Amino acid sequence: MNSLRVVFTIMLLWIGSGSVFGQFLSATDTSENSVRRYKTIINANKDIVKFIEYSLVQKGLPRHLRNLALIESSFNTNVISGAGAVGVWQFMTSHANQYGLSEQNRNDLYKSTKTAVVSLSNLYKKYNNWVTVVAAYNCGEGNISKAMQAAGSSQYHIFYKYLPAETINHVNKYLNACYATGELQSVLANYNSSRMNTVFLVNGGSKISRPELAETDINAGFNLKVIADELHVNVDQLLAWNPGINETLQRKGESSFYLPMDLMPDFLMRKNKILSRSIKESSPVSQ
Template sequence: MCSQIVNAQFLTASDTSESSVKRYKSIINANKEIVEFIEYSLAQKGLPKHLRNLALIESHFDRKITSGAGAVGVWQFMTAHANQYGLTEQNRTDLYKSTKTATVSLTNLYKKYNNWVTVVAAYNCGEGNIAKAMASAGSTQYHIFYKFLPEETINHVKKYLNACYATGELQSVLSNYNSSRMNTVFFVNGGSRKDLGGLSETEINAGFNLNIIADELDVEVDKLLSWNPGINEELQQKGESTLHLPTDLMPDFLLRKNKILSRSIKEGHTSNTKQ
C-alpha cells in the first residue's frame, strides 16, 4: 500500500505554483496559430491534444531553436531521429513537415509502450535508453524504471506533467498511465500478434530454450508461441529473435534472464523446435 502512495505522489505535477501555470499558459497564448496547427495535426492522427505540451517543453514553439546537443526546431529533432522518418536536416525547422513526422514517431512509440508517460521519456532519450532502464529495473513500468534514466529525461517528464497540470490535462495523462498498467495483459488474452498493445519486447539469441522460458514464467509453451509466431524459425535461421511477452510478465523474464540462459545451456536447447 505504501509503495502505491509513493508511486502516486511521484507521477504527478511537481510544480503546481501559480507562476508555473502562468508561464506555460502565456507561452501557449503567445503561439496560438502554431498551437492550433499542432493540435489539429494530432487530432488527425487520433492523438491526444496534450501532446502539444511536448513541443511546448521542447522548444517553446520556436522553429529556429537549436539545443546544445544539436536538436532543431519546434519538435527538437536530432539528425538520427529525423533521418529515421525521412525528415531532412533542413526540414527540421519546417513546422508542417516536422509536425507530421512527430505525429508518426509518437504513434509508433505509443504502439510500443502503451502509455504517454513512457512515450515522452522515450522521445527525449531514445528507445535504447528506455530498454536499458527497463532491464536494469526488471520492470516495464515507468515509476519503477525511471531511476535508471538520464537525469535530463526524468526532468523532462516532470516538466511534461507540470505543463499538463497547467493546461488542465494532467488527470487524463495519469489515468492513461494507470489504465495501461492495469489493462495491458488483457489485450493479449486469446490475443492476436497484430495488436502488440499489451506485449513488451526484448531480444534473445538461439541459446535460449523456449520450453525453459515457459517453465520459468509458468505459462504454456503453446501460449508463448502464440505471442511469438515464427520465433523458432527465426532463432534457427538468424540465431536471434525478438521475444514478445505480456507487459506484466516481462519484468519476471528480465530478472530471471541469466538463470533461464544457464538452464537452457545446461539442459540443451534442441527442444526449441516444437513438432
C-alpha cells in the same frame, strides 16, 4: 458468465474509485508561477498550437502532446539546442532522417510536425502509455530498453531511476505542463490503465475484450497482498485477473496465476523474494 460479471463489477469499482490516478506519478510543480508560465507561452503561440493540435487529432493522438513541443522549444521554430536539436520538435539529425525529414527541414513547422506525429504514434504502439513515450522521445529507445533491463521492469515509475537526469526532468516538465493545461489526470489515467486489465461485456455479456494475459503457477504459500505490494497493484486487481484463485489455492494447494504481459517479468524476477516474504507474513487474503 456469472464469474465474468463479477470481474466486470470489480473493474468498474476499481476504475471508478479513481484510486489508481496519480498513484505512481504526479506533477512536481503546481505553483501559480509554473501554471502561468506555460499558459502564457501557449497563448502567445495560438496559431502554432492550433495547427499542432489539428495534426495530432487527425492521426487520433491526444491534444496534450502539444505540451511536448511546449517544453521542447516553447514553439520556437528556429531554436537550436546545445546538442544540435532543431525546431519546434527539437529533432536531432538521426531522428529526423529515420522518418525521412531532411536536416534542412527540421525547423519547418509543417513538415516537422507531420514527422513528429508519426514518430509519437510509433512510440505509443511500442510502449502503450504517453509517459514512457515522452521519455523515449527525449533519450531514445535504446536508453529506455537499457533502463528497463536494469530495473527488471517495463513500468516507468520503476525504471525511471536508470534514465539520464535530463530525461527524468523532461518527463517532470511534461507532467507539470499537463497540470497547467488541465490534462494531467488524463495522462495519469492513460499511464495507469496501461497496467490494468480492462474487461468489457458487450450486448448482454456476449463478448469480452481484454489485453493478453501471461500465465504461470503459484502455490498456497504465496500471499496475494505481498504479490500486490511487490508489483505496485491493488489486491482487488489481482483478484480481477484471477477470479476464484483463493478458493483454488485452498482446495488444491496450487493454481494458475495470470498477470498482464508487462507485469509477468516483474513477478518472475521477484518470485523467490515474494514467496519468502509471503511465508514470513502469512496473512490470508479473502475475496
